[in-house]
Amino acid sequence: xxxxxxxxxxxxLLTASLTPAANANPRxxxxxxxxxxxxxxxxxxxxxxxxxTKLMTAYTxxxxxxxxxxxxxxxxxMTKNAAAEPPSKMYFKPGQxxxxxxxxxxxxxxxxxxxxxxxxxxxxGSEQGFIDRMNAEAARIGMSSxxxxxxxxxxxxxxxxxxxxxxx
Numbered sequence: 001x002x003x004x005x006x007x008x009x010x011x012x013l014l015t016a017s018l019t020p021a022a023n024a025n026p027r028x029x030x031x032x033x034x035x036x037x038x039x040x041x042x043x044x045x046x047x048x049x050x051x052x053t054k055l056m057t058a059y060t061x062x063x064x065x066x067x068x069x070x071x072x073x074x075x076x077x078m079t080k081n082a083a084a085e086p087p088s089k090m091y092f093k094p095g096q097x098x099x100x101x102x103x104x105x106x107x108x109x110x111x112x113x114x115x116x117x118x119x120x121x122x123x124x125g126s127e128q129g130f131i132d133r134m135n136a137e138a139a140r141i142g143m144s145s146x147x148x149x150x151x152x153x154x155x156x157x158x159x160x161x162x163x164x165x166x167x168x
Contacts, residue, residue, distance in 0.1 A: 027040060028040040028167045046145065046162060048161075052153070053153030054152060054153055056148060057120065063137060073099050077097050077122060082094075082117035082127075085114040085117050088111050090110065116153075117150075131151065135147060
C-alpha cells in the first residue's frame, strides 16, 4: 500500500513539475520519500477537488474493507437516486447489482458518478452518511482544509480542497 502511494505521489510530483508556469494554479511539490516540501504556490488557497473526490471515496471504502465492514465481494446496488446522477455514468438501471470490487474499478477508471453514489449508499446506508464519513476520514488523515459534499466530485457549493491537502 505504501509503495502504491509512493508511486502515485511520484506521478503527481512528475505532473506538477511538468506543469507550465502559465497555468499557475495552486500547487505543492513534495518529495514522497522524505515528505519535504520542495516548492509551493498558493498551497492553502481553496480549490475545487474534482477527481480527488473519487479518490477520497475509494479511500473511505478501503477503510470500510480494512475494518471488516465490507469485502470486495459485497454487493453494490444501483438505486434510483444513484441512477439519476449526471454523466459520466454507466447507465445501470435501479436494482442492478455489481460487486464492490467492480464498482471501485468503475469509479477509478471510468469515473462514473452514478456508481460513486451507489457505492456510497451501499457502504453507509445513505449518500449523506457516506459524505459525513468521507469528511471524517479527511480530517483523520490531516486534510484540514477540505470538505466534500458528494462522493463523485461534481461541483457544488461548499466542496473544496487545497494543494496542501492534495499533498497529504
